C-alpha cells in the first residue's frame with residue numbers, strides 16, 4: 001500500500017514536472033478541434049464581409065473606407081495566404097485560451113505549445129505551404145524569362161523577392177507588446193515619458209494645406225509624381241485581411257472607435273471640424289494582414305515571432321503592374337484567342353482607334369462614379385479597368401500610364417512578330433515582356449531616381465552596376481513601403497491636368513480636381529482619352545513639397561470622397577500604417593543611415609533647417625525619437641538636386657541597390673540580353689514610348705524635366721525609334 005501511494009506520488013510529481021515546466025505535446029485531437037473551430041470563425045467573418053460589401057455596392061452606399069478596403073483586398077494566392085494566416089492566428093488563440101482556463105492563470109503560450117505542435121497547426125491551416133521552398137527544376141527558360149511571381153529568381157533562396165512573402169526588416173519591429181500590438185494601441189501608454197500624439201492631430205497641425213496654397217516644382221513635371229506611384233505599384237502592395245469586424249467581439253470596424261483586431265481606428269481630435277460630421281469620432285482603419293505564423297507567441301520556423309506584414313508583389317522591377325504578379329492573373333491578362341503574344345484589350349471601346357484596358361469581370365460598381373460626379377443620373381456607367389496591379393483605377397493619370405504601357409507591350413509583340421515570324425505567341429509575349437522589364441530598369445535608374453535622391457547619392461550607391469550577387473536579398477523592406485516610398489504623396493497636385501494639342505488647358509474637358517479623378521475610367525472612355533492626360537503629366541509641374549505646404553486638402557480631406565460620406569486622410573493613414581507595422585521612430589532610422597540623431601529642439605532645428613517646424617514637432621511628440629518616420633522623413637529639407645531629405649534618400653537608394661544587385665535577371669547582368677540588345681535598351685526613351693502609342697506629336701524630350709513649351713516641344717519624328725534589330729533571330 002505504502003509502495004503504491006509512493007508510486008502515485010512519484011507519478012504526480014513527474015506529471016507536474018512535465019506538465020508545467022517542459023513542453024508536452026498537445027493531443028492531436030485538441031489541435032484539430034481548435035483548427036476546425038478557428039476555420040469556422042474565420043470563414044464566417046470572411047463571408048460576413050463579403051456579404052456586406054456586395055450589399056453596399058448594390059445599394060450604392062460605398063464609403064471612402066470601403067474603397068480603401070477594396071483597394072487593399074487580397075486576391076488570388078494572396079487571399080489564400082492571408083486566410084491561412086488568419087486560421088493559424090485564431091487557432092493558436094483558441095488553444096491558448098483553453099489552456100489558460102485549465103491552468104487558471106495567465107500563461108504565455110510559448111511554455112505550452114511546442115515547436116512541433118506549431119508545425120502541426122501550420123500544416124492544418126495551410127500556413128506551411130507558404131514556407132515550403134518551391135523547386136526550380138521544372139520551370140523552363142529560367143535563365144531568360146521571369147516567372148510571374150518571381151520565384152526562382154534566386155536559385156538558392158528561391159522565394160527571395162517573390163510575391164506573397166513578408167516584407168523584410170532592416171531594423172527590428174517596435175510593438176507596444178513587443179510582438180504584435182501597434183504603438184499607440186493603448187493611447188495612455190507613454191513611450192520614453194511621452195504620449196504619442198494622435199496621427200490626425202499631427203496631420204492637422206503639420207500637413208494641412210489648402211489646395212490654393214500649393215506651390216509647383218520649378219524643375220520637375222507631374223509625371224515624376226505619377227511615375228513614382230507607377231513604380232511603387234510594381235514593387236509593393238500590402239494587403240489587409242478581408243475581415244471587417246473584430247474576431248473576438250464582433251465589433252464592426254467602421255462603426256466603432258474601439259481598438260480591437262483588426263480594427264485600429266484613427267481617432268479624431270477635439271476641435272477638428274470633422275467631429276461635427278462624424279458621430280463615432282473616428283476614421284476607420286484596418287490593420288494590414290499578418291504574415292503566416294507571425295505575431296503569435298511561440299517561435300515559428302526558426303524565425304522570430306514578431307508580427308510581419310506581407311508584400312503581394314515581387315520586389316523586382318519586372319513591370320508586374322502590367323503583367324500581374326502571379327500565374328493565374330498573368331494568364332487572365334493575356335489574349336489567348338490569338339497566338340500573337342498580346343495582352344487583352346477592351347473590346348467595347350477604343351480611344352480614337354487606340355487600345356484601352358479591358359474591363360474587370362468582377363462584380364463591383366466602384367468605378368461607377370460618373371453619375372455622382374456629373375450629377376446627371378442618365379449617363380452611361382462603365383466597370384473598372386483591369387491591369388496587372390489592382391490599383392490601376394486609383395486615379396486617371398495612373399490609369400493612363402497603365403494603358404500606355406499595355407499598348408507598348410502590344411506594339412513590341414507585333415514588331416517582334418514581323419522580325420521573327422517563326423516565334424509563337426508564348427515567345428513573343430515573353431520577349432516583349434522582357435524588353436519592357438529592361439525599359440523600366442533603365443528609365444528608373446537613369447532618369448527617375450536621379451531626380452529623387454539627387455546626384456550625390458546616385459554617385460555613392462547607384463552608379464555603376466556592380467554585377468549580380470546571389471547573397472543580396474532584394475526583398476522590399478517594411479520601412480520602404482510604409483514610409484520612405486510614400487514621400488511622393490507630398491508631390492501630388494490637387495488636379496489631374498488635361499491639355500490640348502497646344503499644351504493649353506483643354507476647353508472641352510478641363511482638368512478635374514483629384515477627388516473627381518479617383519476611380520473614373522469613364523473619363524478616359526468618354527472624355528477625350530489618353531492624350532490630354534499624358535500631355536498634362538509631361539507639360540505641367542509637380543507639386544513641390546515644402547515645409548509649410550505639405551499635403552493639399554484633396555488627399556488630406558477628400559480621399560476617395562464621392563458623396564457626403566466622411567473621406568479619408570492620406571497623411572493620417574500613412575502614420576497610422578507605420579504604427580500598425582511597428583516601424584521604429586525617426587531617430588532610429590537616422591542612426592541606421594549613419595546620420596545624426598537630434599536630441600533636442602536646437603539640434604532638430606538644425607537638421608530641419610527650420611526652428612518653427614522643430615518646435616511644432618516637439619510640442620506634439622515630446623522628443624525626436626518618437627516622431628513617426630514617414631513624417632520625419634518628409635519634413636527634412638531636400639538633398640542637393642533631389643526631392644527627398646537625407647534620410648529617405650538613404651532608405652530609397654538602399655532599397656534600389658538591393659533590387660538591382662539581387663536580381664539575377666537584371667538587364668545588365670551577363671547573359672540576360674546580348675551586347676547589341678543592351679545597346680538598344682540603353683537608348684530607351686519615355687518620350688519615344690509616348691510618341692509610339694498616342695496621338696501626341698510633340699513632347700518634351702526629357703519628360704521628367706519641366707520645360708516651358710515656348711515655340712514647341714520636340715517633334716516625335718525627331719526622336720529616334722527603339723532599335724529592335726538585335727532581336728532578329730535566324731529561323732532555325
Ligand code: HEM
Pocket residue numbers: 068225226227228229232236237238239394395480481482485486487488489492555570573574577
Ligand atoms: C496620386 C495620388 C495618390 C493617391 C490617391 C494615393 C493613395 C494611397 C493610399 C490610399 C494608400 C494606402 C494607404 C494606407 O492605408 O496605408 C497608398 C499607399 C502607398 N502609396 Fe500612394 N497614392 C498616391 C500617389 C502615390 C505616389 C505618387 C507614390 C510614390 C512615389 C505613392 C506611393 C505609395 C506607396 C509606396 C504606398 C504603400 C503601398 C503598399 O505597400 O500597399 N503613392 N497610396
Ligand SMILES: *[C@@H]1O[C@H](CO)[C@@H](O)[C@H](O)[C@H]1NC(C)=O
Pocket residue numbers: 108110
Ligand atoms: C514568458 O513569460 C515570462 C514571464 O511573464 C517571461 O519572463 C518570459 O520571457 C516569457 N517567455 C517568452 C518566450 O516570451
Ligand SMILES: *[C@@H]1O[C@H](CO)[C@@H](O)[C@H](O)[C@H]1NC(C)=O
Pocket residue numbers: 335337338340342343344345346347
Ligand atoms: C485578341 O487578338 C485578336 C487579334 O489581334 C483581336 O482581334 C482580338 O480582339 C483580341 N481580343 C482581346 C480580348 O483582346
